[in-house]
Amino acid sequence: MNASTRWARRLVPLLLVVVWLGVGGAFGSYAGRLGEVATNDQAGFLPRSAESTEVIEEQKAFRQDETLPAIVLWTADGGGPVTGRQGEATRALASLADTPGVTGKVSPALPSEDGEALQGVVQLEPADGDQLAEVLERIRAAAGEVDGTTVQVAGPAATQADLGDAFAGIDGLLLGVALAAVLVILVLVYRSVLLPLVIIISSVMALALACAVVYALAKNDIVRVDGQVQGILSILVIGAATDYALLLTARFREELAVHDRYTAMRSALRQTWGAVVASAATVVLGLLALLLSDLTNNRALGPVGAIGIVCAVLSTLTFLPAVLVLLGRAAYWPAKPHSAEERRAGQGLWQRVASLVDRAPRKVWAFTLAGLVVFAAFSPALTSKGVPLDETFVNDAPSVAAQETLSEHFPGGSGNPTVVIADAGRLEQVVAAAEDTEGVASAAGVTASGRPGGEPLVVDGRVRVDVTLDAASDSDAAKDTIARLRTSLHDVPGADALVGGYTAQQYDTLRTAERDRGLIVPVVLVVIFLVLTVLLRSLLMPALLVATVAVNFLATLGVSALVFPLFGFTGTDPSVPLYGFVFLVALGVDYNIFLMSRVREESLRHGARQGVLRGLVSTGGVITSAGVVLAATFAALGVIPLAFLAQVAFIVAFGVLLDTLVVRSLLVPALALDLGPVAWWPGRISREREKARD
Numbered sequence: 001m002n003a004s005t006r007w008a009r010r011l012v013p014l015l016l017v018v019v020w021l022g023v024g025g026a027f028g029s030y031a032g033r034l035g036e037v038a039t040n041d042q043a044g045f046l047p048r049s050a051e052s053t054e055v056i057e058e059q060k061a062f063r064q065d066e067t068l069p070a071i072v073l074w075t076a077d078g079g080g081p082v083t084g085r086q087g088e089a090t091r092a093l094a095s096l097a098d099t100p101g102v103t104g105k106v107s108p109a110l111p112s113e114d115g116e117a118l119q120g121v122v123q124l125e126p127a128d129g130d131q132l133a134e135v136l137e138r139i140r141a142a143a144g145e146v147d148g149t150t151v152q153v154a155g156p157a158a159t160q161a162d163l164g165d166a167f168a169g170i171d172g173l174l175l176g177v178a179l180a181a182v183l184v185i186l187v188l189v190y191r192s193v194l195l196p197l198v199i200i201i202s203s204v205m206a207l208a209l210a211c212a213v214v215y216a217l218a219k220n221d222i223v224r225v226d227g228q229v230q231g232i233l234s235i236l237v238i239g240a241a242t243d244y245a246l247l248l249t250a251r252f253r254e255e256l257a258v259h260d261r262y263t264a265m266r267s268a269l270r271q272t273w274g275a276v277v278a279s280a281a282t283v284v285l286g287l288l289a290l291l292l293s294d295l296t297n298n299r300a301l302g303p304v305g306a307i308g309i310v311c312a313v314l315s316t317l318t319f320l321p322a323v324l325v326l327l328g329r330a331a332y333w334p335a336k337p338h339s340a341e342e343r344r345a346g347q348g349l350w351q352r353v354a355s356l357v358d359r360a361p362r363k364v365w366a367f368t369l370a371g372l373v374v375f376a377a378f379s380p381a382l383t384s385k386g387v388p389l390d391e392t393f394v395n396d397a398p399s400v401a402a403q404e405t406l407s408e409h410f411p412g413g414s415g416n417p418t419v420v421i422a423d424a425g426r427l428e429q430v431v432a433a434a435e436d437t438e439g440v441a442s443a444a445g446v447t448a449s450g451r452p453g454g455e456p457l458v459v460d461g462r463v464r465v466d467v468t469l470d471a472a473s474d475s476d477a478a479k480d481t482i483a484r485l486r487t488s489l490h491d492v493p494g495a496d497a498l499v500g501g502y503t504a505q506q507y508d509t510l511r512t513a514e515r516d517r518g519l520i521v522p523v524v525l526v527v528i529f530l531v532l533t534v535l536l537r538s539l540l541m542p543a544l545l546v547a548t549v550a551v552n553f554l555a556t557l558g559v560s561a562l563v564f565p566l567f568g569f570t571g572t573d574p575s576v577p578l579y580g581f582v583f584l585v586a587l588g589v590d591y592n593i594f595l596m597s598r599v600r601e602e603s604l605r606h607g608a609r610q611g612v613l614r615g616l617v618s619t620g621g622v623i624t625s626a627g628v629v630l631a632a633t634f635a636a637l638g639v640i641p642l643a644f645l646a647q648v649a650f651i652v653a654f655g656v657l658l659d660t661l662v663v664r665s666l667l668v669p670a671l672a673l674d675l676g677p678v679a680w681w682p683g684r685i686s687r688e689r690e691k692a693r694d
Helices: 003-032 051-062 083-094 129-143 156-190 194-219 227-256 261-292 296-332 340-346 348-359 361-376 398-409 424-435 476-490 502-536 540-567 576-606 608-639 643-680 684-693
Strands: 068-076 102-106 117-124 149-154 418-423 440-445 462-469 498-501
Touching: 003 194, 003 296, 051 418, 051 462, 051 498, 051 502, 068 083, 068 129, 068 156, 068 398, 083 117, 083 129, 117 129, 117 398, 129 149, 129 156, 149 156, 149 398, 156 194, 156 227, 156 398, 156 608, 194 227, 194 296, 227 261, 227 296, 227 576, 227 608, 227 643, 261 296, 261 502, 261 576, 348 361, 348 608, 348 643, 361 540, 361 643, 418 424, 418 476, 418 502, 424 440, 424 462, 424 476, 462 476, 476 498, 476 502, 498 502, 502 540, 502 576, 540 576, 540 643, 576 608, 576 643, 576 684, 608 643
Parallel strands: none
Antiparallel strands: 068 117, 068 149, 102 117, 418 462, 418 498, 440 462
């Protein structure tokens, strides 16, 4: 080897490290800045084609769309009548009219039928984060001037503020917990000082680059980011980058035992890049399938998550190899690299697993499949019709307690009415039809002041009618009322009535989520099948792998249906099963890709049976470690006190562990052994074995 070649071998890795350190230095701060361009305004995540979205557009003509209602409640200290404080409460509300952040539309304080509560509505300018929190604090301070009463604030404004508080830990706490969990697992797995730190740094570099790209896109309104997308991006990048790194570092360790560091890395990259790219492709394409969704936050997660995965692959295949080449054997100190044969000999646990599968493959796959099917049978019990406000937050949120007080003393829909836009010439018929609908407490046209009662405001021949529901606006009963109300009002001749508002938005979101699942789930399965077909050069094996991950997903939903009630969850958000499916199936198939790409490699050398056994033993430790790491990173989502993220965290974490410990370790190898070479039909392995038998 000449001097120029030696210099090139050293210079290229060094340059790559310098470039990535520059990336980390320039973009590292963006991992904590996505909150600057994120919004938790739920009105921005509605279905594009839904009736409630049309109502929002028509409301603009009434100049009543740019408000966020805060419902102020007074109850007497210690209980009892509070009507004697009505005048004070009304004056307290009136004093807020000129408060920054308040639109000037402030209702008087109105008593409940039992006389034990007062209610007033303050319309706020749309805001997020600290600005909204400050306005609500001023409202509480003004309302608190009413002596002898307890003040609470409910409504969309209070809920949005609590969401902001819940997401406050996205930038720091969530990332810190995820990285700490990954570091502990890597130290236990590798028993090395440097390697876990190198892998962590590689994943952080990927996250910094991903966050910088997403920040630029969100700032220019190309993508939309909320707290959920922000948190999932961090977890997704850390988990995926670590998984890919584990595959590469394990192969490099094998090659390092018999080659110099440069040759070892070339061989390791040659043997692993295909599996890494194929695994990333399944996740990227699965996420991009979310672009087919009619829900804005689902569509936002697609490209944002895909950007994160691409950055994870770039870091794994450039920065990580460069650092490993520069460190060589020192990266694994104090452990020593071992060859593939030596590692197989030392894999006692996985040798025993392989022996079990080899002795009775049909019994193994039949038993494991039966267990998965039993759990899958419970999956229909997992309801996904949305969750009431009191289940939205894992901890006790002020808006939840306020909503409970509101429901005790007023009709459930008070302060958060259903909005109807209709032809002005049919106002009386529309109001009558609404009031005759089961579940409706009252209905009235809205005046120029923005309140029901009096001469209604007419704009371009249209009027707005506010409908108060009997049930709480976030309840299943309220959603059922929306369906009945639409039926009633759509039947009013010439009214051209549209039903919107908060409850209608929740109803439309539910219906859209059901439509999305029916469209996106088969698309993702087809995409994964095509990627596996290209990678494994087979048709039957990809079909088996797709079927196993699908069964694993259904089994996970079944377990979730049994576990969630123990934590007080009566159901899930409509998007939870879809998110769980995309992450669990797309990420879960990664482990089958890691396994079967190695099995194919070994089968071409040693035959189909030995290929399965060698592949299982060789990859058993690293894939299990990758599964545990990914499960731990997604479990970190549980630190954010929101039911949505807690449920997604459980589904993905449990599903990944079930996949890596049962499906990939037992079911898939047993099926491959039982079918023999035919499992690779019509690929090269099946043809060669057929020729051998002839």
